[in-house]
Amino acid sequence: MALLTIYHALDPILRKKAKAVENIDGELADLTRDMIETMYDAPGVGLAANQVGLPASFFVIDMGVEKDKRDPRVIINPTVVMSGEIEEGEEGCLSIPDIFASVKRHSLIELKGYDLDQNEIRIEADGFLSRAIQHEMEHLNGSLFWDNLGRSKRDILKRKFKKKLREK
Ligand code: NI
Numbered sequence: 001m002a003l004l005t006i007y008h009a010l011d012p013i014l015r016k017k018a019k020a021v022e023n024i025d026g027e028l029a030d031l032t033r034d035m036i037e038t039m040y041d042a043p044g045v046g047l048a049a050n051q052v053g054l055p056a057s058f059f060v061i062d063m064g065v066e067k068d069k070r071d072p073r074v075i076i077n078p079t080v081v082m083s084g085e086i087e088e089g090e091e092g093c094l095s096i097p098d099i100f101a102s103v104k105r106h107s108l109i110e111l112k113g114y115d116l117d118q119n120e121i122r123i124e125a126d127g128f129l130s131r132a133i134q135h136e137m138e139h140l141n142g143s144l145f146w147d148n149l150g151r152s153k154r155d156i157l158k159r160k161f162k163k164k165l166r167e168k
Contacts (some may be wrong), residue, residue, distance in 0.1 A: 002039045004052040009096045009144055009161060016055035018048075018140040021076050024118050028058070028076075033114065035060045036072045044094045046132045048139035051095050058113075059136040068130055075113040080137050084108035089131055091145045099161050103148050105131045119166065 007013050020027065031054070039047040039060055048059040057077050064071030084107035091103045109130045111123040125133055135145055146154045 001037050002034050003041055004034050006038065006042065006047070006051055006094050006128060007053055007147075008165065009093070010165070011095075013050050013053055013055065014095055014139070014144060015142045016050055017142045018050055018055050018057040020057050023104065024076060024114060024116060032058070032060055032074045036074075039072070039094070040070070042094050044092075046136045048136050048144075050139055053135060057140050059140065061129075061132060061136060063123070063129065065132065070077060073117075073121075074116050075111065075114065075123075075136075078111055078113035078137060078140070080112075080133065081110045082106035082108070082134065083110075084126070087131075089128070091135060093116050093129065093135070093145055095139075096146070096157075096161055099146075099157050101146060101149060101153065103131075103135075103145050105134050109133055 035047050035052060038052065045065045046059060046061040049056045058075060060072055060074050063068060063073050086104050087107050088102045088104050090100055092100045107130060108126050111125065113121055115121050135147055138145065147156050
């Protein structure tokens with residue numbers, strides 16, 4: 001087990017579109033174990049592969065986030081269908097530490113993908129979990145939560161973030 005480096009928002013890797021995973025193997029299992037450890041250490045509730053430097057289509061997420069009980073899952077080659085109302089909610093990102101903003105998301109999602117045993121998985125979610133999954137899907141598309149905001153709001157957050165980086 002090892003903690004991985006989380007790349008920050010201004011690193012070009014965060015803008016890469018993830019490529020489909022072709023081999024679900026032991027190497028991937030090891031990496032996702034480290035990603036789960038890194039996610040909880042940060043602490044956060046989700047982490048996409050490109051955030052740890054690999055532009056491949058998978059993420060880890062804590063499905064127990066609303067139940068106060070850890071339930072980490074690995075979702076490989078995910079697709080998502082969004083539905084329901086548009087809701088605003090506070091969001092942060094491990095690649096943009098200490099910066100939060102209210103983001104509009106769909107209330108419901110249906111997530112499909114594969115687990116490490118190559119079984120197909122299908123998850124329906126609402127509430128904060130739906131939001132977290134949409135956030136991770138966006139990472140795999142090379143987007144970040146602040147891309148959903150108006151330009152002036154985004155620029156303010158970016159300036160704040162750059163300042164924090166300089167202070168480190
Ligand atoms: Ni994020």
